[in-house]
Amino acid sequence: MAKLPPKSMPLHSTPAAADGQLNTHTALPKGVMRWVLTTNHKEIGTLYLLFSLSMFFVGGVFALVVRAELFQPGLQLIDPEFFNQMTTMHGLIMVFAAVMPAFTGLANWMIPLQIGAPDMALPRLNNFSFWLLPVAFTLLLSTLLMPGGGPNFGWTFYAPLSTTYAPASTTFFILAIHIAGISSILGAINIIATILNMRAPGMRLMDMPLFVWTWLITAFLLIAVMPVLAGVITMMLMDINFGTNFFNAAGGGDPVLFQHLFWFFGHPEVYIMILPAFGIVSAIIPTFARKPLFGYTSMVYATAAIALLSFLVWAHHMFLVGLPLVAELFFMYSTMLIAVPTGVKVFNWVTTLFRGSISFEPPMLFALAFVVLFTIGGFSGIMLAIAPADFQYHDTYFVVAHFHYVLVPGAIFAIMAGAYYWLPKWTGHYPNERLAQWHFWLSVIGVNLTFFPMHFAGLAGMPRRIPDYALQFADFNMVSSIGAFFFGTSQLLFVIVVVICVRGGKKAPAKAWEGAEDLEWSVPSPAPLHTFERPPKFERSTS
């Protein structure tokens, strides 16, 4: 990085900066077009986050429809056909439109600030990546209104359910996922280029904050597996529209081929949704424990190890499709191996807390809940990894409980924690402490009320993806449904907190949290539109 000219010339690295417009902000277009045409990483980050938040509620409403139907056994509110569309859309929206854009939004906002860069490496590409998303998800949601209904085959869209037996709108679903995938790939390319090329002079890779590290690895995963998803949905498209036989055994193809390809994407994908969360938590815990992170290097290597292993474990989602025994064994052991680097991380967080002077601000509360509840999800993951045991758990509510524990109090709590942590930097105001505390406690209670009973229902044998169920599962489901509405409603509090925080509140200084160390706390709060026009001097901490 020493190649930057030592004489501090204005960084001509962004096209916007290049025209000398940096100093004359008057040239910015006004109104809506400003947001449509923006190439500023902070504005695009905000767009991502707002998009993600709104989609979080859309996906949430779908989930509530599902839970309302499952409140009691029997068919009360909706047709089974529509129930299937709701489960499918809930999964797709939450994965591709809520969690992933939220992390990309945080990356846009925070990575340039954390590495002392003036902007993302490729700002126009950044704009393009974002604006693909609303297009993709408008298209996806519009399938619900089409004749034959929207996708109804689960978010994993297994063939031939999603090809031979799929509704007519599936082609649109495929194209929507294609656009979202292009958006992810381009966004990831941008993030990698930013991290590798735009760090402040003197910042080595091993000096980067862990959020940056985890995103570097996540971006690699995205670039490696999103094209595989694109490939497999292209095969679906051809099977549906052009008479090919990729997933049809009569023509020599194989439906299981679909599952292999899908999960080769799908398993790294779940790490794409959790690694940045690790990064956020690794920033927050040291801040509020007022101690440097324990085992920084091991955190980096653990993240890399998880990412590499994620390419070798995909078939643990497929223990029941009839794999050869040797494959079952290989994927069982490789999956269990992932618990090792993940355990390293959990122990590092706990050790960071050990003898720290801890305070419990809202970001810290969410981060601590993350550590505890994500670990529960991790443990149920190990249970599911055991192939013979999985014969019992497979496709039951136990699986649903497992992945909701790693995604809701895992990924989403980390996003919430990150939002509370960085809101002072974004808005210049602290979030309302009392409301945020309420939000936290209601969320924690709601999450556990919703998802914990699912473990029991699943172990007792309740299958997923059914609108009706046997009577013995009634109590568990009623509790889950109550919890879901409780959790869903309490998320409105988050919106209220954010709105209040944007409009006013206690002023935050540049370094909003006492124990915060990273570069983003060296710029004023709220962060001005352009920061680090001249690269900051990076001082290596002694730890």
Place this chain on the structure above:
Amino acid sequence: MVGMGVKLVYGNGGIVAVVGAAGVLAIMALWFGDVIQESRRGLYDEQMDRSFRWGMGWFIFSEVMFFAAFFGALFYVRQFAVPWLGGEGEKGVTALLWPEFVAHWPLLNPPGSSVSGPEQILSPWQLPLVNTLILVTSSITLTVAHEGLKLRYRHTCRNWLAGTVLLGCIFIFIQGVEYYEAYAHYGITLEAGIFGATFFILTGFHGLHVIIGTIILGVMLLRIHKNHFGPDHHFGFEAACWYWHFVDVVWIGLFVFVYVI
């Protein structure tokens, strides 16, 4: 960008598709045009150049993974799915579906009676070999052009680059002839079982990439003609070379695994 979404409604209206595609192309043209302008005005420093390099490099990696999915499908079908259907190996129970089916690759006799396989397959030592030689040659001519550019022999560069574009066009033409032959005389169609499916998805997407690559090189030819590039400052040209070599390497893989073996 919005055109992108509209384009995808092709199931319902060709006009919408054309408008959308035109919109996307227009956006790309304007976008790249701006970048070229800014580059010409010397607004990009070394750091920006490195960003473009990283960006292009990772983009090509994503393309590699895209093809990896299709190659993976081919290997899986050949190694596992078809032999299992034929009763081989531990998972031979799938053979119970069609007991008379005999596994053989290339699969000329798909197990289900509803699917008819190809009548015969293309010999790798005719048109595919010619195409291989063309693409390999084109990589060499492109490298010569690149070296010419570095040594300031602009006309050498232009001529060899023009040759490369020409070779690209010939490749596309021959591939078109091969597709015609496949459909007309060999019975290799999209519907012809898994052989036709993997054959066309691999060669088809590769062909698409050759077309894109040829267009990119064509633009580079225009830019050479306009003297846009300096001996040290020509990443646009270099990126086009990277892309072309990548497409070439994919073809080698295709030639070996789709045609020869």
